[in-house]
Amino acid sequence: MKNTPTHAADTDTEQVDDAADRKVVEQEQAAIRDFVKGLSGDDIKSGNWFTKLAAHAMNTYTEKVDWQYFQDRYAGVPADVIVDQRIKMASRYAALEGGLSAGAYTAAVAATIGSLGGASPATVPAAVATVTVDVAFITQLQLRLAYDISVLYRVPLDVHDPDDLWKLIRVALTIKSGEAANKSVSKAVPLVVRPLVKRFYSGSTLAAGKALPVVGKHLLQRNVIKIGIPLIGVPLSVLLNRYTTLVAGRHARAVFRNEARVIELATGISERSRHPQLMLWVAWLVLRANAKARIADDEALLMRHLVRQVRERHDVVDEQLAQVVDIDPADVWKRVDAEPGDLGDVLDAAERVAAVDGDINSRERAILAELRERCRRD
Numbered sequence: 001m002k003n004t005p006t007h008a009a010d011t012d013t014e015q016v017d018d019a020a021d022r023k024v025v026e027q028e029q030a031a032i033r034d035f036v037k038g039l040s041g042d043d044i045k046s047g048n049w050f051t052k053l054a055a056h057a058m059n060t061y062t063e064k065v066d067w068q069y070f071q072d073r074y075a076g077v078p079a080d081v082i083v084d085q086r087i088k089m090a091s092r093y094a095a096l097e098g099g100l101s102a103g104a105y106t107a108a109v110a111a112t113i114g115s116l117g118g119a120s121p122a123t124v125p126a127a128v129a130t131v132t133v134d135v136a137f138i139t140q141l142q143l144r145l146a147y148d149i150s151v152l153y154r155v156p157l158d159v160h161d162p163d164d165l166w167k168l169i170r171v172a173l174t175i176k177s178g179e180a181a182n183k184s185v186s187k188a189v190p191l192v193v194r195p196l197v198k199r200f201y202s203g204s205t206l207a208a209g210k211a212l213p214v215v216g217k218h219l220l221q222r223n224v225i226k227i228g229i230p231l232i233g234v235p236l237s238v239l240l241n242r243y244t245t246l247v248a249g250r251h252a253r254a255v256f257r258n259e260a261r262v263i264e265l266a267t268g269i270s271e272r273s274r275h276p277q278l279m280l281w282v283a284w285l286v287l288r289a290n291a292k293a294r295i296a297d298d299e300a301l302l303m304r305h306l307v308r309q310v311r312e313r314h315d316v317v318d319e320q321l322a323q324v325v326d327i328d329p330a331d332v333w334k335r336v337d338a339e340p341g342d343l344g345d346v347l348d349a350a351e352r353v354a355a356v357d358g359d360i361n362s363r364e365r366a367i368l369a370e371l372r373e374r375c376r377r378d
Contacts (some may be wrong), residue, residue, distance in 0.1 A: 021089075025096045032137045036129050044132055047216025050139070054169070054212060057140040058147065058159045065144075067151055079152045080257075086152075087249035090145040091242045094138055098226075098241030101134035135223045138241055139173065145245070146172035146252040153260035166210045171255045174248055175206050175215060188250050189243045196236070197243050200225055262301045265356060269349045270309035276316045278339055279346050280306060282371065283353045284321065285332045289363035298357040306353075329367070336374045343375040 035056055036049075043049045074082050146168055150157045157164045169175070189197050206218060226237045273279045283306055287299045310316045336343065350371055354364040 021092055022096055025093050025100065028093075028140075029097060029100060029133065029137055032140065033129075033133050036132050036136060039132070044128070044220070047213035047218070047220070049132065049136065050216030050219060051212040053136050053139060053216075054143070054165065057143050058165075058168075061144055062147065062159050065148065065151060067154065070148075070152055079154075079260075083149050083152050083253050083257075086145060086148050087246065087253065090141055090249055091246045094141055094245035095238045095242035097134065097137050097141075098237035098239075101130060101137075101237065131223070132220075134226075134237070134241075135219055138223075138245065139219060142172045142245055142248045143168065145249050146256075149249070149252045150256045153256045155256045155259045155263065162210060169212075169215065171252050172248060173215070173219070174201065174251050175218060188247050193239050193243055196225070196240060197247065200240060200244055201247075258298070259301060262298060262356065263305050265352060266302055266305035266309050269306060269352055270313050272345055273310070273314070273349060274345045275339060275343065276310045276314040277318055278335055278343075279349045280310060280316075280318055280321055281327075281332050281335055282346055282350050284324070285327055285329060286350050286353045286364055286367055288327050289354075289367055290361070296357045302353065302356045333370070333374060336371065347371055347375045 035053070039049050039052070043052065070082060147157065147159070150168070157168055159165050159168060200222060206214060226240050269279070269283075270276065284303060287295065287303055336346070339346075347368075350368055354360045354368060360368070
């Protein structure tokens with residue numbers, strides 16, 4: 001069937017877009033190739049290439065990309081929409097790069113990666129350098145994508161702070177939570193590709209803390225799956241690059257969107273609070289309702305942001321609360337009883353805190369019932 005004028009125009013537009021995307025990828029790939037030329041064989045074998053890439057990828061990028069950067073380009077567009085577009089764009093770039101790099105993927109190259117050991121850039125074989133360019137390109141792409149998502153959801157990250165940098169790496173590359181990535185796979189990836197992507201993410205939990213060279217070794221080993229299957233290197237590389245970037249982006253969206261939700265909750269509670277210091281004590285009592293259980297991630301996140309919001313908005317810093325190990329309900333009830341006037345804001349805050357991680361359990365309900373009774377002012 002011949003194209004109608006509309007179909008022809010759509011096709012022309014798609015071709016222009018593809019050409020523009022390919023140009024962007026080729027330019028970025030050339031920049032990464034220059035970066036890899038400066039690495040030694042030992043950098044690649046030891047994984048130290050990742051330490052250098054993290055600085056190379058993020059230092060100048062974060063100076064340029066901030067909330068205003070996205071506002072200038074997407075004024076008035078909700079964050080969820082922009083995030084979705086960034087994920088799709090990154091997955092397109094990843095697929096294009098996979099096709100450009102896949103020619104170097106052979107079993108021989110996979111074997112060579114394990115045997116590299118020289119200290120001079122000249123000792124890095126061209127084929128291995130090409131593979132390293134691919135891994136470095138996708139790594140940089142996913143780091144920057146995760147950072148974009150954190151900015152769009154207004155989750156503050158300072159890449160010069162070791163804790164924040166590790167958080168970004170953990171989220172972007174799903175190296176700390178393979179289980180979370182695998183859950184995302186079932187929704188993000190077509191059935192035919194799913195076994196390959198699951199294999200790509202298998203065993204992705206690292207026990208080496210923040211040792212960045214270990215991450216570099218892990219990433220190279222993980223990408224061997226794209227090298228070790230002969231004859232189908234190009235389509236396999238395109239698919240894996242595309243869908244692992246899609247999984248990484250959706251994982252970053254889930255993490256940072258949830259943190260944005262918690263920040264928004266903490267901000268609202270702090271804004272409405274007329275008893276900020278008492279509110280913190282009650283919030284901690286609710287969060288530690290089950291003292292024997294490990295505090296959930298969302299609960300810890302909420303308490304951290306509540307303390308920050310109360311400090312910044314109300315200029316309240318409670319050193320006594322900071323030193324509490326096992327919170328005593330009797331102490332909190334004494335503080336509640338000593339506070340005159342309407343305590344509806346404290347009760348509202350407690351109810352919101354209890355619901356931060358989903359369903360309210362029986363221990364939390366008991367504390368809320370006790371608090372509700374004590375907050376009555378006849």
